[in-house]
Amino acid sequence: MAKQNQEKFRWDRKHLLGLKDMSRQEIEFILDTARGFEQISTRSIKKAPTLRGKVVVNLFFEDSTRTRNSFTLAARRLSADVVEFTKKSSSVSKGETLIDTARNLEAMGIDIVVIRHNAGGAAKLLSRHIDACVINAGDGFDEHPTQALLDVYTIREVKGTLEGLKIGIVGDIAHSRVARSNIWAMTKLGAEIILVGPPTLMPAQVSRLPVRVSYSLDAVLEELDVINMLRIQFERLGSNPFPSVREYSHFFGLTVDRMKRAKPDLTVMHPGPINRGLEIESEVADGKNSVILRQVANGLAIRMAVLFLVNQGATEQAKKV
Numbered sequence: 001m002a003k004q005n006q007e008k009f010r011w012d013r014k015h016l017l018g019l020k021d022m023s024r025q026e027i028e029f030i031l032d033t034a035r036g037f038e039q040i041s042t043r044s045i046k047k048a049p050t051l052r053g054k055v056v057v058n059l060f061f062e063d064s065t066r067t068r069n070s071f072t073l074a075a076r077r078l079s080a081d082v083v084e085f086t087k088k089s090s091s092v093s094k095g096e097t098l099i100d101t102a103r104n105l106e107a108m109g110i111d112i113v114v115i116r117h118n119a120g121g122a123a124k125l126l127s128r129h130i131d132a133c134v135i136n137a138g139d140g141f142d143e144h145p146t147q148a149l150l151d152v153y154t155i156r157e158v159k160g161t162l163e164g165l166k167i168g169i170v171g172d173i174a175h176s177r178v179a180r181s182n183i184w185a186m187t188k189l190g191a192e193i194i195l196v197g198p199p200t201l202m203p204a205q206v207s208r209l210p211v212r213v214s215y216s217l218d219a220v221l222e223e224l225d226v227i228n229m230l231r232i233q234f235e236r237l238g239s240n241p242f243p244s245v246r247e248y249s250h251f252f253g254l255t256v257d258r259m260k261r262a263k264p265d266l267t268v269m270h271p272g273p274i275n276r277g278l279e280i281e282s283e284v285a286d287g288k289n290s291v292i293l294r295q296v297a298n299g300l301a302i303r304m305a306v307l308f309l310v311n312q313g314a315t316e317q318a319k320k321v
C-alpha cells in the first residue's frame with residue numbers, strides 16, 4: 001500500500017474472522033503493519049509494551065504447533081498476559097459449550113480470544129456472544145486467515161508482488177481452510193490461482209471460486225511461479241479419496257524430478273505439518289526453493305500485527321458507542 005494511503009487508512013475491525021470479506025487495502029495494511037513489527041524479533045530484548053495489561057486467551061479445540069505457539073510468542077512479545085486453554089484439560093469434557101466456556105473466561109477479564117475449532121463458523125459465532133476481540137486461528141474447512149496472511153507476506157517478500165503471479169494450490173483442497181483463505185487473499189492481491197488435485201479432493205462448489213482447476217499437476221507445473229503443497233488431512237477424510245498413498249504421490253507429489261521441469265525460481269510453500277514423502281519429497285521441502293520455515297518465521301510478525309490491530313479496532317469501536 002502506498003505510504004500516503006496507509007496514513008489515511010484507519011483500522012476499525014475488532015475481530016479477524018476471515019479474509020473473504022476483507023478488502024485489498026485492509027490486507028495490505030496488515031502486511032505493512034507486520035513489516036513494522038518484524039524488527040522487534042531481531043532485538044536482544046524481544047519485547048514491546050504495545051499490549052501491556054491486556055489478556056490474550058488461546059482457545060484451542062484442535063491441536064496445533066505453529067499457530068498456537070506463534071500466537072503465544074507474538075502476544076508475549078507485545079507484553080500481553082497469555083492464558084492457554086486446551087479442550088482436553090477443560091470442562092468442555094464435562095459438556096460445557098463453546099459460548100459458556102468463552103463467557104466464563106471473559107468473566108475473568110480477557111481482551112482477545114484466539115480460537116481454533118473443528119466447526120466452520122465457530123469464530124464468527126463467538127464474536128457475536130462475547131465483547132472481547134476474536135481472532136480465527138482456523139475453523140473447520142472455512143478459513144485460516146493468519147496462515148494466508150503469512151503466506152502472502154512471504155510471497156511478497158520473495159517475489160516483490162503477487163500481481164500477475166500464477167500460484168498452484170495442490171492437494172486436499174476440499175478439507176483445507178488454508179486453501180480457502182489463500183484463494184481470497186491471493187486473488188485480491190492480483191494473483192491467478194490454479195487448484196490442483198484429484199476430483200475427489202476438490203470442494204463441491206469449486207466452480208463458484210475465482211480459480212482455475214486442474215486435475216493434473218504435470219499439465220500446469222511449468223506455468224507456476226509459486227506452489228503451495230497442502231497436507232492430506234487424513235483425520236478429516238470420510239472414505240478413501242484415492243486408491244493408495246503411493247498413487248497420490250505419483251500424480252500429485254512435489255518430487256525432485258518434477259522440480260527439474262518447473263521454473264528455476266518456483267517458490268515452494270507448505271503450511272505444515274508436512275507428510276514427508278507423500279505430498280512433498282524431503283529434498284524439495286528442505287531444498288533451495290523452499291520457503292517453508294520462512295513462512296513460520298513470518299507468522300510471528302503477522303500475528304503480532306493482528307493482535308495489535310484488533311486491539312486498536314476495539315478502541316476505535318468503543319469511541320463510536
Ligand code: CP
Pocket residue numbers: 063064065066067068138147271272273
Ligand atoms: N499451519 C498450521 O496451521 O499449523 P498448525 O496446525 O501446527 O498450527
